[in-house]
Amino acid sequence: MAVVFERPKSLLDVSTHYCPGCTHGIVHRLVCEVLDEMDIAGDTIGVCPVGCSVMAYDYFGCDMIEAPHGRAPAVATGVKRTNPDKFVFTYQGDGDLAAIGTCETVHSATRGENIVVIFINNTIYGMTGGQMAPTTLPGQVTQTTPFGRDPKLAGYPVRVCEMLSTLTGTAYAHRVAVDSVPHIREAKKAIRKAFENQKAGKGFSIIEVLSTCPTNWGLTPVEALQRLRDDMIPYYPLGVYKDITADEEGNK
């Protein structure tokens, strides 16, 4: 019988520590499918964050390095500049990328570093037990906003793709989701395009992936996917926020 679906070769054949129904696994798979299709796993260096994906180095079958506390884009900058022929990506949650690592995120984009950033937005700090993240929605109950996030006290959520798309150094900013098959296919295309951008030397590419954290949201995996659709997508609209390739082609 023909095999029509199998594990990507660059996704290591090990059990992960992710909770049942967590969408981190889907995004790992998509990155690995792209590495396989472009045949670049042997030439790729990934940078892990703090957060639930801290141990992603055990799952990706390429070289990996750990960068604590939001410093992944800074580490990726050094790795890419010293290894310009390698593909370099970071894989970061919203606490890592948009709180403690905001500075590194913004400035690696302003410098137009030729790296790929995979940004997992699940509106919460997953690993540490469900505290408010910069992306937590107004009214969302977390461990540190037990009555719901009140923007008057806790500020407004940060829309990372919108913010980074204003920076000249950003080549590509695209928000996708992994709640349905069509959205997952779109996410894969976006991740592929980000790596193709790096191959072409286009500069900083960020793919924001709207994701779920069923454990800390207190929902079943299926309910969590529905919340992503009902609450997250309206606040964080999907789409391309910046694409210099499309702009260049439009100006021809």
Ligand SMILES: Cc1ncc(C[n+]2csc(CCOP(=O)(O)OP(=O)(O)O)c2C)c(N)n1
């Ligand atoms: C300065 C600092 N404060 C707190 C922590 C603890 N910490 C480690 S991971 C994490 C949350 C990360 O959440 P996120 O980046 O959203 O990833 P997720 O676990 O949701 O995938 C926190 C607060 C830390 N490492 N450093």
Ligand code: SF4
């Ligand atoms: S705590 Fe949340 S983000 Fe972390 S593995 Fe579990 S479901 Fe995923």
